[in-house]
Amino acid sequence: MKEKNFDLGNFLRKFGIYFVLILMMIILSFLSKSFMTVSNMMNILRQVSVSGIVAMGMTLVLVTGGIDLSVGSMIAFAGVIGCTFAHPDPSYPLIVVILIGLAAGALCGLVNGLIVAYTGVNPFIATMGMMTIARGATLLFTNGRPINDLSESFQFIGRGTVGFISTPILFLIAVCIISALILHKTSLGRYIFAVGGNENAAKVSGINVKKIKIFVYIYSGILCGLAGLLLASRTNAAAPNAASGYELDAIAAGVIGGTSTSGGRGGVYGTIVGALIMVVLSNGLDMLNVSSYIQQIVKGIIIIGAVCIDQFSKGKDS
Amino acid sequence: MKKKFISAILSVMMVGSLLLTGCGGENSNETAGAGSTSAAAENKETFTIGFSDFSLTAEYQAKLRDEILDYAEKTYGDELEFVVLDGESDSDTQNSGIDNLISQKVDLIIMVPFDAEQQIPAVQAAVDAGIPLLEVCLQTADDGLRTSFVGSDDTSSGVLEMQCLAEAMGGKGNVVYLHGPTGQDSEIKRHEGANQVLEDYPDIEVAAESVCNWDRAEAMTAIENYVQSGMQIDAIFCENDEMALGAYAAIEGTDLEGKIHIGGIDCISDALQAVKDGKLDCTVLQDAKLQASEVVEAAYKVLHGEDVEEYIEVPYQLVTKDNADDEYFNN
Amino acid sequence: MSNNEYVLQMSNISKSFSGVKVLDSVKLDVRPGEVHVLIGENGAGKSTLMKILIGMYTRDEGTVIYKGEEIKIRNTKEALDVGITMIHQELSPILEMTVAENIFLGREFKTKVGFVDQKKMKIEAQKLFDEVGISDIKPSAKMKELSTAQTQMVEIVKAVSFNADLIIMDEPTSSITDNEVDKLFSIIRRLTAKNVAVIYISHKLNEIYQISDSITVLRDGEYIATKATKELDKDELVRLMVGRELSDLYVTENHSQSNVVMSVKNLTNGKLFKDINFELHKGEVLGIYGLVGAGRSEVVETIFGMRGKYEGEIFVHGKKIVISSEKDAIKNGIALATEDRKGTGIFLGLPIRNNISMAWLNNLTKLGFVNGKKEKTETNIVGDRLKVKAASYANAVGTLSGGNQQKVVLAKWLLTNPDVLILDEPTRGIDIGAKAEIYKIIEELTSQGKSVIMVSSEMPEILGMSDRIMVIADGENRGVLEHEEISQLSIMNLIAKV
Known part of the structure; x- marks a missing residue:
């Protein structure tokens, strides 16, 4: 008695998003000669690197049924902390700067995770608190001024190239691979899905739910640390008010990519496509010289459309 | 150092109150005491001034606050005491902050309004409570209420920058225009000033415009995309320095480096250095130091019953490679 | 008309x-x-x-x-x-x-x-x-x-x-x-x-x-x-x-052996229940009967580590164990298929295979990575044994009928190879064909020497399946009925006893 026919909702949820991206790229390449060029593709990948990395961490958090609103603030926080050690004089080895940046992000993430796992405070509230705290700490630390005068070696991570590929793209690829392995190949990834799919059943199956939750928030924090360093290196300064609103971009990338905000469903491949869709969209519309006002409207429509598909397919499941 | 310490303590208190009340939206308070409390001993009258800035996270505003506090301390010692409030770039937050200042019965209020219209109720409330109110840097639309406005005409900053770029371009070519957040008074006026200049240069065309919200990364992305589109760009007009530095970062290391004229406004230290290095053609100094000293002087006079002008203008100054090394810009 | x-x-x-x-x-x-x-x-x-x-x-x-x-x-x-x-x-x-x-x-x-x-x-x-x-x-x-x-x-x-x-x-x-x-x-x-x-x-x-x-x-x-x-x-x-004859719904053969697999002494948990004592023999089905709210689910959930701290002692194979979480229970060879299948049993949105392997995943991994081949083999074996009917184990469990979902839960626990399998209302809300299959599975397990505790509020089921029955009322152990004593009347008498 089971339906074995073509299930449009399921199909759209699984593959629709890839078609949207491809369709967008085809349309844009007709509209603008310079869109489909190697240098512009590199340009797009460079632009997606920071938001894409953040969205990877967000995806893991979303799959557990949580949310991380503090990513923008953690990016700024890790950026200024890391860049404090990235001046040419006294100079520290690049690896030290990176580790400090990642540690700053990890620390914020750890606090998020501990609060969410142990106090029962809703992740929305807990990370909203961290959003304000980390931003405040950043402003306090910098006294509201950007940190500049960054060393040559530090500039390499955001602006350099290896062969013909920009370093941020390499970081993005590495983060994608690591995230995909964690989420889709390890037992940890299985448990992340389990916690989001049915927290009580996960507990009954002997899974340490608290540990899983803490892990995803730390992971999100570490990736924000990396993103903060890349952003600072790319723009040549760590601004205390940088990256505000990035949480929404990251959530949108996840949701467009088919990750459910109620947890238990999603994946990193969809997320990277979601992030690409947003960047391709603004890149293409910029090239066509479309006003930023219209761009905002189009972005909103895409996000709502993606969630509609999500809801539609969920309705089909039950 | 002391200020940093005090602000640290107060930030901890802020976090505490945040935890107690559940979530954000609180005003962050900073009291910057001006020295010891021996004022009474010297038998001088002391005054408390409330300073409400729409945002202390914007670099210029942070600088303005520092200059005001420095000047007041240097010149008047403990006679003037300040309560500093952050409006967190939100009209409502700023208004409730000013309500708090009124109920604390401060002697005078200095405000940098977030919004030209939405801050008028707060000005009205101060006037109703008999507290004189000075606006500095930015102003509200109702100039009948406040005691005085100390500031620079934003329009002229746009004029200065566009004039400089137009001359550098030889009076013709394509310019890309990067806006601050739409609707902000300074954004509108800078735009107005730029347009005034463009009327005199029919051969200069605005090839593209983008709203980059004063943000370096956003400006960088926009310019990268325009460059990729193959658009001919001769100059980039940026409504602030952060965006100008982002625009420069987008072309740095490409063939276009050195071929595009870029200008900004605010004269932040990064931008000043970039002008010296020839990366930016110009920036425009909104003279925080002069604004600060003028507003403190005006406040002192008002507190002692003297009259002040309704509009005290602090002129903008164009900074190019020629004058960038002047001592005045380098403090 | x-x-x-x-x-x-x-x-x-x-x-x-x-x-x-x-x-x-x-x-x-x-x-x-x-x-x-x-x-x-x-x-x-x-x-x-x-x-x-x-x-x-x-x-x-x-x-x-x-x-x-x-x-x-x-x-x-x-x-x-x-x-x-x-x-x-x-x-x-x-x-x-x-x-x-x-x-x-x-x-x-x-x-x-x-x-x-x-x-x-x-x-x-x-x-x-x-x-x-x-x-x-x-x-x-x-x-x-x-x-x-x-x-x-x-x-x-x-x-x-x-x-x-x-x-x-x-x-x-x-x-x-x-x-x-x-x-x-x-x-x-x-x-x-x-x-x-x-x-x-x-x-x-x-x-x-x-x-x-x-x-x-x-x-x-x-x-x-x-x-x-x-x-x-x-x-x-x-x-x-x-559409077929179903002559014998319940399987009544007694496979009990004399050795004790688990024993519980003076188990007490706050106000939920107190002084529960019982022994579970190898190969037997121990029925726990009680009305809703009597404390029967609470007893097994405590043994499985779901109800926090308890007083009293739990022994498995004669060794005293301390259970502070579900993980401890699983480690000691205890498995519990809870009464609330959707709430605590299955992950509706996850594939059948991932559901079955969830509690045993640590044994299917190498350096943290899931060994897909091993997982496939092992889940197939246990799934086939329970006759889970599904087009593919990659489908979400939510697409299965209630009876098959219950089989997935059982498969998950059988994969952990438990010594003590606790089933709380194992046939609630599933149809009669699936019920019969689940009874058959229980019989098969006991014949292989597994011990089963079955909690049920369905009188025919508890009478038909149990080798011995413990009756719980008001959070108290009202007595254990040996095989030959089992009848509806004796159960009701124990419940009525004050």
């Missing part, structure tokens, strides 16, 4: 979803004032038929004649208007509102100035309760204070308040106790005495024979038969339902 003998005549009803026929020319005739049972295995089409009747689905073909007139109902509101209501299996009252407010939701009495007239609503609600003979529910109580059974009563009263002539009850006894079932039946009898017809969907054969007048059997979306209840014996009914 209309016939006044019937209040409802549905004929030739067909319905397809995405090209798959789920109902094929089905008919259902209901007389006024009768209790008409609609029975069939899960997937037989009972719910679809009822949803067509109340307008949640539209039929593709067929006619519905209600009180002599052909009707086309497009939504539940229209069904209510003509006097047809359905009491769903999963009730969804508004918990923060009062009983009276829930009954009159959407049609509140108003005072002259337009405010809600609370007083009148309470009075009218009380009248309705009196009418059907309910005395233990106050109209002013909040819904959240009521038990499941009481919530159901409120739903019935709500149906009565619409002057319904036809009330559909979907498995009304699935989560209420025997006492409460008696009460429900007396209310149903009052309703039928007033010529209200009841369509009663249930899997529980005993109840069906207690309450119903006639029975319609559906199988695989087709109409099989309609018979008067008294003309249809149980074996015949089961045969009609499953």
Whole structure:
């Protein structure tokens, strides 16, 4: 008695998003000669690197049924902390700067995770608190001024190239691979899905739910640390008010990519496509010289459309 | 150092109150005491001034606050005491902050309004409570209420920058225009000033415009995309320095480096250095130091019953490679 | 052709979803004032038929004649208007509102100035309760204070308040106790005495024979038969339902051995229960019987580490163990298939394979990475052994029937190779065919020397399957019945004992 026919909702949820991206790229390449060029593709990948990395961490958090609103603030926080050690004089080895940046992000993430796992405070509230705290700490630390005068070696991570590929793209690829392995190949990834799919059943199956939750928030924090360093290196300064609103971009990338905000469903491949869709969209519309006002409207429509598909397919499941 | 310490303590208190009340939206308070409390001993009258800035996270505003506090301390010692409030770039937050200042019965209020219209109720409330109110840097639309406005005409900053770029371009070519957040008074006026200049240069065309919200990364992305589109760009007009530095970062290391004229406004230290290095053609100094000293002087006079002008203008100054090394810009 | 003998005549009803026929020319005739049972295995089409009747689905073909007139109902509101209501299996009252407010939701009495007239609503609600003979529910109580059974009563009263002539009850006894079932039946009898017809969907054969007048059997979306209840014996009914003889539902062979696998001494957990003692032998089925709320689930959940700290001692293979979490229990060879399958058993959205491997994943990984091949082999073995019916183990568990979902839960625990398998209400809400399969699985396990603790509130099941029975009431161990002592009477005596 089971339906074995073509299930449009399921199909759209699984593959629709890839078609949207491809369709967008085809349309844009007709509209603008310079869109489909190697240098512009590199340009797009460079632009997606920071938001894409953040969205990877967000995806893991979303799959557990949580949310991380503090990513923008953690990016700024890790950026200024890391860049404090990235001046040419006294100079520290690049690896030290990176580790400090990642540690700053990890620390914020750890606090998020501990609060969410142990106090029962809703992740929305807990990370909203961290959003304000980390931003405040950043402003306090910098006294509201950007940190500049960054060393040559530090500039390499955001602006350099290896062969013909920009370093941020390499970081993005590495983060994608690591995230995909964690989420889709390890037992940890299985448990992340389990916690989001049915927290009580996960507990009954002997899974340490608290540990899983803490892990995803730390992971999100570490990736924000990396993103903060890349952003600072790319723009040549760590601004205390940088990256505000990035949480929404990251959530949108996840949701467009088919990750459910109620947890238990999603994946990193969809997320990277979601992030690409947003960047391709603004890149293409910029090239066509479309006003930023219209761009905002189009972005909103895409996000709502993606969630509609999500809801539609969920309705089909039950 | 002391200020940093005090602000640290107060930030901890802020976090505490945040935890107690559940979530954000609180005003962050900073009291910057001006020295010891021996004022009474010297038998001088002391005054408390409330300073409400729409945002202390914007670099210029942070600088303005520092200059005001420095000047007041240097010149008047403990006679003037300040309560500093952050409006967190939100009209409502700023208004409730000013309500708090009124109920604390401060002697005078200095405000940098977030919004030209939405801050008028707060000005009205101060006037109703008999507290004189000075606006500095930015102003509200109702100039009948406040005691005085100390500031620079934003329009002229746009004029200065566009004039400089137009001359550098030889009076013709394509310019890309990067806006601050739409609707902000300074954004509108800078735009107005730029347009005034463009009327005199029919051969200069605005090839593209983008709203980059004063943000370096956003400006960088926009310019990268325009460059990729193959658009001919001769100059980039940026409504602030952060965006100008982002625009420069987008072309740095490409063939276009050195071929595009870029200008900004605010004269932040990064931008000043970039002008010296020839990366930016110009920036425009909104003279925080002069604004600060003028507003403190005006406040002192008002507190002692003297009259002040309704509009005290602090002129903008164009900074190019020629004058960038002047001592005045380098403090 | 209309016939006044019937209040409802549905004929030739067909319905397809995405090209798959789920109902094929089905008919259902209901007389006024009768209790008409609609029975069939899960997937037989009972719910679809009822949803067509109340307008949640539209039929593709067929006619519905209600009180002599052909009707086309497009939504539940229209069904209510003509006097047809359905009491769903999963009730969804508004918990923060009062009983009276829930009954009159959407049609509140108003005072002259337009405010809600609370007083009148309470009075009218009380009248309705009196009418059907309910005395233990106050109209002013909040819904959240009521038990499941009481919530159901409120739903019935709500149906009565619409002057319904036809009330559909979907498995009304699935989560209420025997006492409460008696009460429900007396209310149903009052309703039928007033010529209200009841369509009663249930899997529980005993109840069906207690309450119903006639029975319609559906199988695989087709109409099989309609018979008067008294003309249809149980074996015949089961045969009609499953399409084959089902001579022996319960497997009674005793595989108990003398060695003790687990023993529990003076187990106490706060106010939930106290001083529970029992021993579990190798190869036996130890039944735990108790009414809802007696503490039976709490005992096994404590043993499995779900209920926090406990007093007393638990021994496995003679060694004292301390259990502070589910993980500890699993490590010590204990497995628990909980009573709340959807809440704590399965991950509806995750693939069947991932569900089965979830509790054993640590043993299927190398350096943290899941060994896909090993996982596939092992889950296939245990899935096949339990005859999990699925097109692919990559499909979500949510696409399976209740019985197959339960098998997935069992598969998950069998994979951990437990010494003690605890099953809490293992056959709740699943059809009779799947029940029989689960009983067979239990028998198979005990014959291989596994020990099973089965908690159940279904008397026939506990009598049919257990080698020994522990009776729990009011959080106390009322005694353990040895194999030869087992009877319904002895159980009831233990419960009544103070």
